[in-house]
Amino acid sequence: MVCLEERSIGMEIKKDLQTKHPVEDLTDDPVIIEQVKRTITLAPLEKILNLARSNSLWPMTFGLACCAIEMMAAGGPRFDLARFGYEVFRPSPRQADVMIIAGTITKKMAPFVKRLYEQMPEPKWVVAMGSCAISGGPFVDSYSVVPGADKLLPVDVYIPGCPPRPDALIHGMLLLKEKVKNPKVVEEKPWKAIK
Amino acid sequence: MESNKVAEQLQEYFQSIGNNRKVLTVSPDELIPLMYRLRDEYEFNYLTDETAVDYGDYFEVIYNLSRVPQGDILMVKTKVDKEKAEVPSVFEVWPGAIWFEREIFDLLGIKFTNHPDLRRILLDDSFEGHPLRKDFQWVGGREV
Known part of the structure; x- marks a missing residue:
């Protein structure tokens, strides 16, 4: 029996030699059993899907303020977010998996942020990039700024900085990858995701 | 010409x-x-900027004009009463004034008579008050 190791970072496939592979019930031919064991991996469907999702998150092209410049830099060739599979910035919320809230959410913009989030198909994630998206930043007491994206949406990853460097955004996206792959990591020991 | x-x-x-x-x-x-x-x-054919100031007792609406061929600038100011803050709109002279006047209306609450579309431009429509007035008091912030 082959299974996915629980709560591991690489989520590598671990061979459990004790349990019997289902193919052994069907045939006694050692060649067939060996070939099937070598080529077919059994795992919970949700985990396989999460593995696929986490390695190719499609962010939405959505910048609210200066953090968007760093987000663009992260997508460009110098920092190259594409190395991790996140380069496909989609202009439509209907094709996007993750919303990077890059900048200040003003009260005038807030209904549209919420609407765009609601237009995204499940499963979806939200990354709050920069101090403004985390808490309102320097504008926290302003009459026109929403004090934090979590007042509107469920936020998965917070990236501090004003603005965060593209490296920080990449780190945040990798943390999101760990969360998507293995939600338990986030619930119990968040620092374990950082390796 | 000066x-x-x-x-x-x-x-x-x-x-x-x-x-x-x-x-x-x-x-x-x-x-x-x-x-x-x-x-x-x-020939002041270009309204570079239109803005307003709150001096406490009265407002002043400021028009920065320029004439593009000569490269001159000229500032025109008009004093507005605080209680009855109304100025005629200059959009019929320079149509670009529409947005400037919407911004002044939004932030200072000066009403432009004859303006075709006097709505808030920067703040959301449900906002109450005019934040750049000196007597504007904002209650709120992080955790109210």
Whole structure:
């Protein structure tokens, strides 16, 4: 029996030699059993899907303020977010998996942020990039700024900085990858995701 | 032509006109005829900026005009009463004033009569008050 190791970072496939592979019930031919064991991996469907999702998150092209410049830099060739599979910035919320809230959410913009989030198909994630998206930043007491994206949406990853460097955004996206792959990591020991 | 000369020449037509370096002051009643004259006779064909200031007792609406061929600038100011903050809109002279006046209305609450579309432009429509007024008090913030 082959299974996915629980709560591991690489989520590598671990061979459990004790349990019997289902193919052994069907045939006694050692060649067939060996070939099937070598080529077919059994795992919970949700985990396989999460593995696929986490390695190719499609962010939405959505910048609210200066953090968007760093987000663009992260997508460009110098920092190259594409190395991790996140380069496909989609202009439509209907094709996007993750919303990077890059900048200040003003009260005038807030209904549209919420609407765009609601237009995204499940499963979806939200990354709050920069101090403004985390808490309102320097504008926290302003009459026109929403004090934090979590007042509107469920936020998965917070990236501090004003603005965060593209490296920080990449780190945040990798943390999101760990969360998507293995939600338990986030619930119990968040620092374990950082390796 | 210097703006001094502009002021001198205009003085016979407009009683309320005042002049201090490159600044003309005029009362709101005479604003629109003066602006038409400045545009048509003196070729101030571009409204660079329109803004307003709250001086506590009164407002002042400020028009920065320029004439593109000569490269001159001229500032026109008009004093507005605080209680009855109303100025005629100059959008009929320079249509680009529409957005400037919406911003002034939004942040300072000066009403522009004859303005075709006087709505808030920067703040959301449900906002109450005009935040750039000196007596504006904001209650709220992080965790209310």
